[in-house]
Amino acid sequence: MKNFFAGRWGIIGVGGIIGILAALLQKLGNPGNMGICVACFERDIAGALGLHRAAVVQYIRPEIIGFVVGSMIAAYLFKEFRPRVGSAPIVRFVLGAVAMIGALVFLGCPWRAVLRLAGGDGNAILGLLGLTGGIWIGTRFLKNGYNLGRTQATHTTVGWMLPLIMLGFLALMFVFPQVQDQEKSGVLFYSLKGPGAMHAPLFPALIVGLAIGFLAQRSRFCTMGAIRDLVLFGQIHLLTGFISLVAFAFLSNMALGQFHPGFAGQPVAHTMHIWNFAGMALAGLAFALAGGCPGRQLFLCGEGDGDAAVFVMGMIVGAGFSHNFGLASSPKGVGPHGIAAVVIGLVVCLFIGFTMRKKTA
Amino acid sequence: MSTTIDARGLSCPQPVLLILDAIKKGGGTELIVLVDTDTSKENVSRAAESQGCTVTNVQPDGDGYQIFISRV
Numbered sequence: 358m359k360n361f362f363a364g365r366w367g368i369i370g371v372g373g374i375i376g377i378l379a380a381l382l383q384k385l386g387n388p389g390n391m392g393i394c395v396a397c398f399e400r401d402i403a404g405a406l407g408l409h410r411a412a413v414v415q416y417i418r419p420e421i422i423g424f425v426v427g428s429m430i431a432a433y434l435f436k437e438f439r440p441r442v443g444s445a446p447i448v449r450f451v452l453g454a455v456a457m458i459g460a461l462v463f464l465g466c467p468w469r470a471v472l473r474l475a476g477g478d479g480n481a482i483l484g485l486l487g488l489t490g491g492i493w494i495g496t497r498f499l500k501n502g503y504n505l506g507r508t509q510a511t512h513t514t515v516g517w518m519l520p521l522i523m524l525g526f527l528a529l530m531f532v533f534p535q536v537q538d539q540e541k542s543g544v545l546f547y548s549l550k551g552p553g554a555m556h557a558p559l560f561p562a563l564i565v566g567l568a569i570g571f572l573a574q575r576s577r578f579c580t581m582g583a584i585r586d587l588v589l590f591g592q593i594h595l596l597t598g599f600i601s602l603v604a605f606a607f608l609s610n611m612a613l614g615q616f617h618p619g620f621a622g623q624p625v626a627h628t629m630h631i632w633n634f635a636g637m638a639l640a641g642l643a644f645a646l647a648g649g650c651p652g653r654q655l656f657l658c659g660e661g662d663g664d665a666a667v668f669v670m671g672m673i674v675g676a677g678f679s680h681n682f683g684l685a686s687s688p689k690g691v692g693p694h695g696i697a698a699v700v701i702g703l704v705v706c707l708f709i710g711f712t713m714r715k716k717t718a
Numbered sequence: 719m720s721t722t723i724d725a726r727g728l729s730c731p732q733p734v735l736l737i738l739d740a741i742k743k744g745g746g747t748e749l750i751v752l753v754d755t756d757t758s759k760e761n762v763s764r765a766a767e768s769q770g771c772t773v774t775n776v777q778p779d780g781d782g783y784q785i786f787i788s789r790v
Contacts, residue, residue, distance in 0.1 A: 363760045437756050439781060444729060499735060507727030510754075510781060577757050582730060589731060590738065594764060648729040660755075664729075 360435075362575035368594060371576040372601030378565045379472055379602075380609030382420070385557035389615075389624025390476035392606075393420060393569070394469035395651035396460035396640075397625075399669070400676035400685075401553050402526065405545050408673065409680035412540065413551025417530050419559050421655065422523040423566015428574035428659025429520050430567070435575070440516030441508040442663030448505060448709055449647055449664050453671020454678065455702040456643035456651065461676065461685035462636025462695045463487070464625055466651045467580035467644070470637065471599065473626065475606035477618035483630045487637035489584050494638075495645025496589045498710035503646070505713065508664060516661025519669060530559065552625050573656045581641065581650035627690045632699070636686070639702045646710060719746035725762065726754040726782055733758045734765045737787070741769050747789050748774075754782035762787075 361367045379392030391397055397414070404415030432438040460466045463484045465473060470488060473481035533543030540549050548554040556562065572578070576598065583599035586592040610616040620628050627633070644650050647668050649657060654672075657665035679685040684698040723740055725733035737751055749766075753759050759782075763773045766787045775786040 360756070360760065435756075439755060441727070441754075444727070499731065504732050505729060508729070509727065577760070579730075585731065590734065590765065590768075592765070592768065648731070 360575060362572065363577060365594070365597065368576045368578065368598035369601045371572045371578050372598035373605040374572060375569055375578070376475065376602040376605030376607075377609045378569060379468075380475075380606050380613055380615060382557045382562065382565055383615060384613050385561055386555055387557050387562075388552040388555040390473040390478055391465070391469055391552065391625060392472055394465050394472070395421070395424075395655065396457055396466035396672065396676075397464070397469060397552070399651070399672050400457070400461060400679070403673045403676040404553060404680070405547065407544075407546055408677035411680040411685070413548050414553040414680070415546035415548045416553045416556055417526050417545065418556070419527065419530070419563035420566035420569075422527050423563050423568075424570040424573070424652065424655040425520050425523045425659045427567035427570020428656040429570075431571040431574040432660040437574075438516060438661045440511050440513050440661035440663065442511045442515050443509040444507060444664045445505040445713070446664055446667040448713070449668040450671035450674075451705065452643045452647040452709070453654075453668040454675030455705055456640045456647070457672040457675030458679050458684050458698050458702050459636045459639030459643060460651075461679045462691060462699055463633050463640065464627065464686050466640065468650070468652055471580070471603045472606055473623070475603050475616075476610050477616045478623040478626055479618070479620040480623060480626050480628055480630070480633050483633040484637040487634035488641040489588075490634070491638035491641025491643075492581060492584045492645045493588050495642050495710070496585060498646065499589060502714040503710050504715075505648070505664075506715075508662070511663065513661070515663045518663065519658040519666035527563075570656060570659060573652065574659055577653075578656070579650050579653035581644040582653065584641075585645055625688065627686050627688055629690050632686070632691045632695065635699050636695075639699050639706065642703070642706045646706060720748035720750055721746045722750045722752065724752045725758060726752050728758070730757070730761070734761050737762055738765060738769065741766070741771060741789065749787040749789070751785040751787065752779060752782060753785065759783045759785060
């Protein structure tokens with residue numbers, strides 16, 4: 358059976374739908390230019406679990422749960438669920454953590470970078486240039502034989518682990534629901550102010566997440582791959598989806614009165630151009646070395662990819678380090694140790710890129 | 719003469735890199751590519767066609783697929 362969503366109009370359609378839904382999620386309560394941000398939302402989950410104590414970014418984001426479970430539903434329906442694992446998991450964990458550190462210096466993942474652009478935030482241009490630069494470095498490694506090695510088929514249980522963890526997070530939200538004006542409900546932290554306090558209602562957020570997870574699994578939507586394939590092969594297939602996301606998010610923002618052009622005073626953003634560029638360059642390089650953007654890693658988890666699951670756990674733990682160590686930026690600018698973290702992160706990525714060059718047998 | 723490329727278990731974009739390399743190198747008239755995910759199947763087919771090759775057949779093979787690519 359031909360997969361419509363993997364064709365040209367499929368990927369453009371999926372990008373467009375994501376753009377519209379992201380703008381709607383913002384209208385429904387998500388933070389400014391943050392209808393969807395995989396990095397920010399995983400960071401909020403880390404906060405809700407108490408892995409960091411930054412009081413303004415703590416909330417279990419149902420969108421992330423939906424991404425994984427929606428993808429899993431699609432993978433099962435279309436017989437694409439293939440449990441697999443074993444392609445350098447610890448390296449993927451480190452790359453996930455480093456990617457998160459870079460993304461939180463910029464304040465957003467590639468998804469949010471384009472949503473920020475579509476909302477008029479000029480700082481996103483620096484982030485997207487950095488993202489492209491980081492991915493370009495990644496393609497140099499790929500051309501020189503960099504790879505993470507082969508996966509092995511494995512038990513179904515392995516593929517179920519991350520989806521089950523996500524369902525566990527959802528269960529925690531039901532057992533310990535948000536209580537008005539309380540910063541804690543049972544074991545979960547809930548932000549009372551800041552971006553963590555801004556969220557669409559649980560069920561709309563979950564349903565949108567499920568829909569995007571389903572569609573993205575079918576279309577193989579990947580924001581990093583969009584730029585990588587252009588640089589590496591001159592292919593624009595995934596890029597058309599990425600551009601469609603920006604275009605439809607922009608049009609939706611115009612329609613909803615959410616477009617506010619400028620550099621200063623943008624929501625959850627800072628204007629330190631060099632570090633917007635460098636933070637995203639680090640994230641882009643880490644995503645390129647790991648073979649997928651943070652969204653794609655979640656969709657791969659839904660297909661049973663245990664290595665992508667390790668990457669996701671790396672991102673969540675990386676978010677903990679980011680806030681505990683003062684690496685993450687705030688609207689005031691970079692954190693006290695953010696610059697050092699970007700430098701160390703780049704060294705880590707270069708080390709991985711230069712040393713993992715064994716040709717696949 | 720055919721050349722077989724085993725791209726099973728490799729993540730993006732390795733399968734595509736391997737077949738583009740093989741197409742560039744020349745050699746036999748037919749490439750047989752083994753992949754283990756639908757994503758790789760689609761990516762490899764798309765990349766081969768972008769190089770002017772034809773995907774003549776795709777057969778299920780264990781948990782994955784065998785893709786037959788003909789070089790014109």
